Amino acid sequence: xxxxxxxxxxAPIRLENSSSSAEGRVEVFHKGAWGSxxxxxxxxxxxxxxxxxxxxxxxxxxxxxxxxxxxxxSILLSGLGCTGSExxxxxxxNQKRTNQSCNHHTHDAGVRCSGICTLLLFQISMxxxxxxxxxxxxxxxxxAR
Numbered sequence: 416x417x418x419x420x421x422x423x424x425x426a427p428i429r430l431e432n433s434s435s436s437a438e439g440r441v442e443v444f445h446k447g448a449w450g451s452x453x454x455x456x457x458x459x460x461x462x463x464x465x466x467x468x469x470x471x472x473x474x475x476x477x478x479x480x481x482x483x484x485x486x487x488x489s490i491l492l493s494g495l496g497c498t499g500s501e502x503x504x505x506x507x508x509n510q511k512r513t514n515q516s517c518n519h520h521t522h523d524a525g526v527r528c529s530g531i532c533t534l535l536l537f538q539i540s541m542x543x544x545x546x547x548x549x550x551x552x553x554x555x556x557x558x559a560r
Contacts, residue, residue: 428468428504430526432484438476438527440483441465443491443504451486452504453493453517454479454524460499461507462526468503472530485520493517 429449430439442449452461462474496509 428465430465430469430483430528431486437469437471437529438483438525440481440486440523440525442486445489445491448488449486450489450491451520451523452495453490454522455493455517456496456509457524458497461495461497461504461524462528463499464495464497464501464504464507465526466528466530469528471528473528474526475529476527478525478527479522481521481523481525483523483525486523487520490517490520490523 427444429442429444430436431442431449433439441452443452444450457477457479459474459477462477466472466474492504494509495504495507497504497507501507
């Protein structure tokens with residue numbers, strides 16, 4: 416793993432600089448700061464992994480060349496080489512520290528995700544379960560009586 420102290424199942428990831436929560440510049444959180452992923456060798460398989468980390472089923476489109484604007488801070492990963500079946504970008508086999516071709520944010524990777532947001536469905540399911548057990552009191556919806 417490139418960044419040794421990140422738990423690959425809980426690493427914070429986000430999509431930035433878009434009006435939709437399902438698309439944007441890909442950023443990961445490491446050591447107290449957000450950083451981007453370089454678009455070097457960025458492909459749809461990498462996008463699928465990012466989207467699943469975000470709770471979506473798959474990627475419909477990937478973008479290069481900072482389509483969603485240039486990030487700030489570090490460029491944390493490049494050349495992911497995901498097969499598309501990984502649980503996290505940190506489990507992809509060919510990830511490497513950024514090199515000279517990725518030392519500017521003009522190469523920030525982006526993605527557009529689609530499919531049911533499984534993370535949201537899971538959170539709703541857990542909320543309902545806690546409500547049924549009496550951990551949460553009151554109605555689950557504003558209109559419930």
